[in-house]
Amino acid sequence: MAAGPYNYSYIFKYIIIGDMGVGKSCLLHQFTEKKFMADCPHTIGVEFGTRIIEVASQKIKLQIWDTAGQERFRAVTRSYYRGAAGALMVYDITRRSTYNHLSSWLTDARNLTNPNTVIFLIGNKCDLDAQRDVTYEEAKQFAEENGLMFLECSAKTGENVEDAFLDTAKKIYQNIQDGSLDLNAAESGVQHKPATPRNPITTDQPPNKENCSC
Amino acid sequence: MADKDGAEPVTASTNNPLSRKLNKILETRLDNDKDMLEALKALSTFFTENSLRSRRNLRSDIEKRSLAINEEFLTAFQAVKEQLDSVYSDVQAMNECCLDMTSRLKAAKAKTHHLISQTTSLHHESQRLQVKEQVANAFLDKFQLKQDEMKSLRGSKDGTLHVDFFKALARVKQIHSDCKFLLRTNHQTAGLEIMESMALHQESAYERLYRWTQNQCRLVTQDTPDVSPMLCQAVEALQDRPVLLKYSLDEFGKARRSSVVRGFIDALTRGGPGGTPRPIELHSHDPLRYVGDMLAWLHQASASEKEYLQSLLKGCTASNIQMDEVLGNITEGVCTPFKVRVEQVLVSEQDPVTLYKLDNLLKFYHHTIGQIVNTEAALLSTVAEIQDLSHRMFFNSLTGHANRLLDKVELPPSDLGPTSSLTQTLQLLRDVLACHDASVVPIDDKKQDYKQILACVIDPLLQMCSMSASRLSAIDMAAYMVNCIHLMNTTLALYEFTDTRLEMLNAQTDAHVDTLISEQASYILNRVGLAQMYGAIQQHQTGQGPLSSLPGLDELAIKSAVNKFDSYLAQPDSLTLPQCSLILGVTVRETAKKRSVELVCEAYKQIFNAILDPENGYKDGKSIVPRTPDQVTHLLN
Known part of the structure; x- marks a missing residue:
């Protein structure tokens, strides 16, 4: 009972963005259910999923908001960037157009999230290597130029999916420990559960007032 | 013996002592008499000198010897006797002793008999009691709380709960229900008493649990509430007291509600760390973004709140309705700040397009948030209310626009095209x-x-x-x-x-096209001068005589009209009405043209037939109307 699944120290909010049909919902499904969802319907607006992971022996709950890629939902989905600690930006390695649109997604992500939001670039559908339209090196370079983390994944086989979500969380956690992410602030996309001991953090930065319940 | 038997008849002789003696001697067989031999041997030991004197003294010697031996005997036996006497006395003493002991034992036995029986009975008693004790202990184990259980059940004065509280509470509950078995047996009194005391324990424990839960629930006001396992357990335990559970959940809802309101106001006015993301109100000039951001925030907040609530109630069964109710309470607080802002936007917005976009946005979120909260939730009805308002505002704006159109009607432009207000609308x-x-x-x-x-x-x-x-x-x-x-x-x-x-x-x-067509056709017929003839031919009846006799229908007149018609046939477009050429739709224009031509052709056909009809008295019909209707149709198409 004491170590139930609901005991976690942090909540990280993620948002998944990218063109229509790049497999955002499938990535989320693969991550939360460990299953590939064939015939995934178009997302209407936004949906969300959760999973608890462990980083540096801290339990972290990921609250992942999966947005619709269709242009007509852009106005709606833009409102969900607010307060995301991590943004997973997805393109389809077999469709160049989805890669070409990344800069517009990136602009949105930079403008609408806070400066500490970790942006992770994901090239999905890497199981379809035969139909590849965007090389790994090219995307890698794009990621480096823009300071993004990068992985190629497959929501179908599950390859690297876990890593993409976990690496993002690790980076966010690292930011917290560095003190570059201020937990005090509302909408940092990270919420801390004050009940658990948090020795490693308090040594660096004093985010000590969050316990006060007004 | 034979001797004895033989001697009996001669009793006289035997009576004689001498003879008897003699007989006796004679009968003596010395070698067979062991005693004699022994005696003689013994005699030979001391009778060493066969003399008279010795023979005379023999007797006394023997007597002396015998005496000495007897004396010797006597002394020897004297010692023996003494020994025996002492033995006797010893035995006597022993006997006495034994008798004494026996009597004492008997006495003791008589005395202890009671004791033994008492002991035995006590022993039995003790065994019985031991069994009873075991039974009693087992009973107590089963039906009484242990010391530490009591302690953890009572808790400490500051109201904190011990971790074992729930175990103890479960025990109390178990005992309480076990009492039913007691009631079914002969132990009804015990059963009732235990039941009563357990019920008391239970009540006070629930009371304490409720106080604690209530206090804990009051504290969950952080952005992310801390739903501790203990609180979950408490809520789970409170399920048996629905009223207390409800009050606790109400308290939880109250705390969360204020937290959500605070978060909402913060997001509206303060934004993220260092102002990024920017506060939502900074976008209030952009109604769609402003309202959309608020709705998205509310959507995310209600989803999160639902999760917290789910984690709080994870141990509870069939609590969906209750959960929805609490979630409705939690999300109720933001309704007013949200409503006020959106209403302001809607009321000040004039543009029907924006209003319609807002309407659709609200409709979308009504649907989206409706997947999280239930239909009775105030948040959902607020969104519905605002959506209804936006809907009305949109149609008001549209109707207003339309009314303005009717208030200020523009005159059609000279090209008969659409007015600017039409295109704008x-x-x-x-x-x-x-x-x-x-x-x-x-x-x-x-x-x-x-x-x-x-x-x-x-x-x-x-x-x-x-x-x-x-x-x-x-x-x-x-x-x-x-x-x-x-x-x-x-x-x-x-x-x-x-x-x-x-x-x-x-x-x-x-x-309208029909009007145009007939106008166009009659215009053409008029211009070539066939209109009058066509009218006359149509009205002509056989009783009125041949057509050629009618005024204006003579050969010459017809010929000149047909000539004009010919020139029209050469240039069919020359007689097109300007209005027809102003028609914007190509298809409509073509249709109008085609159908007016058809009408003209039809008229020509009737005229042609009438002239060729011999009854009408035209001499050379062919020369008057040289072209057949088919030719005309062909030319005009």
């Missing part, structure tokens, strides 16, 4: 309908909306067109109306659910 309509493509509401709503929007825009537009055309001539009006309706038609044709409207508009176009 249609552009507006396009913009409004385009919102739907970008929106996310269900098809049914879309159909309903379209119907209403079209009614709101197209009907006043038609009315406006008729009003502006009222002072025009019939032909101008027809052409103008055809143009206006054509424009509406092409606008609507691009959208779904406009079929009935299009049908209606087409019918109106057709009516």
Whole structure:
């Protein structure tokens, strides 16, 4: 009972963005259910999923908001960037157009999230290597130029999916420990559960007032 | 013996002592007499000298010897006797002792008999008691709380709960229910008493648990509440007291509600760390973004709150209704700040397109948030209310626009094309309908909306067109109306659910086109001078005599008209009405042209037939009308 699944120290909010049909919902499904969802319907607006992971022996709950890629939902989905600690930006390695649109997604992500939001670039559908339209090196370079983390994944086989979500969380956690992410602030996309001991953090930065319940 | 038997008859002789003696001697057999031999041997030991004296003394010697031996005997036996005497006395003493002991034992035995029986009975008693003790202990184990259980159940004075509290509480509950077994047996009193005391324990424990839970629930006001396992357990345990559970959940809801309100106001006014993301209110100049951001925030907040609530209630069974209720309470607080802001936006917004976008946005979120909270939740009804308002505001704005159109009717331009207000309104309509493509509401709503929007825009537009055309001539009006309706038609044709409207508009176009066609045809016939003849031929009846006798229908007149008609045939476009060429729709224009030509051809055919009819008295019909109707049709097409 004491170590139930609901005991976690942090909540990280993620948002998944990218063109229509790049497999955002499938990535989320693969991550939360460990299953590939064939015939995934178009997302209407936004949906969300959760999973608890462990980083540096801290339990972290990921609250992942999966947005619709269709242009007509852009106005709606833009409102969900607010307060995301991590943004997973997805393109389809077999469709160049989805890669070409990344800069517009990136602009949105930079403008609408806070400066500490970790942006992770994901090239999905890497199981379809035969139909590849965007090389790994090219995307890698794009990621480096823009300071993004990068992985190629497959929501179908599950390859690297876990890593993409976990690496993002690790980076966010690292930011917290560095003190570059201020937990005090509302909408940092990270919420801390004050009940658990948090020795490693308090040594660096004093985010000590969050316990006060007004 | 034979001797004895033989001697009996001679009793006389035996009676003689001597003879008897003699006999006796004679009968003596010395070697057989061991005693004699022994005696003699013994005698030989001391009788060593066979002399008279010794023989005389023998007797005394023997007696002396015998005496000595006897004396010796006596002394020896004296010692023996003494020994025996002492033994005797010893035995005697022993016997006495034994007797004494026996009697003492007997006495003791008599005395202890009681004791033994007492001991035995005590022993039995003790065994019985031991069994009883075991039973009692087992009973107590089963039906009484242990010391530490009591302690953890009572808790400490500051109201904190021990971790074992729940175990103890479960024990109390178990005991309470076990008492039912007692009641079924002969131990009803015990059962009732234990039950009563457990019920008391239970009550006070629940009371304490409730206080604790209530206090804990009051504390969950952080952005992310700390739903501790203990609190979950407490809520789970409180399930047995629905009222207390409800109060606790109410407390939880109250705490969360204020936290959500605070978070909402923060997001509105303070934004993220260092101002990024920027506070939502900074976008209040952009109604869609402003309202959209608020709604998205509310959506995310309600989703999160639902999760916290789920984690709190994870141990509870069948609590969905209750959960929905609490979630409704939690999300209730933000309703007013949200409503006030959106209402302000809606009321100050004039643009129907923006209003419609807002309406669709609200509709979408009503649907989205409706997946998280239930229909009774205040948040959902607030969104519904605001959506209703936006819907009304949108149609108000549309109707207002339409009314303005009717207030200030423009005169049709000289080219009989659509007025600028018409094109502007249609552009507006396009913009409004385009919102739907970008929106996310269900098809049914879309159909309903379209119907209403079209009614709101197209009907006043038609009315406006008729009003502006009222002072025009019939032909101008027809052409103008055809143009206006054509424009509406092409606008609507691009959208779904406009079929009935299009049908209606087409019918109106057709009516106006019919006017145009007949005007065009009669214009042509008039200009070539065939109109009068055509009229006369149509009215002619056989009783009136041949046609050629009628005035104006003589050969010459007809010939000159047919000549004119010929020149028209050479240049058919020369006689097209200007209004017809002003028709914007190519298809409509072509149709009008084609059908007017058809009418002309039909008229010519009737004239032709009438002239060739011998009854009508024309001499050389062929020379009057050299062209057959087929030729004419061919030329004109």
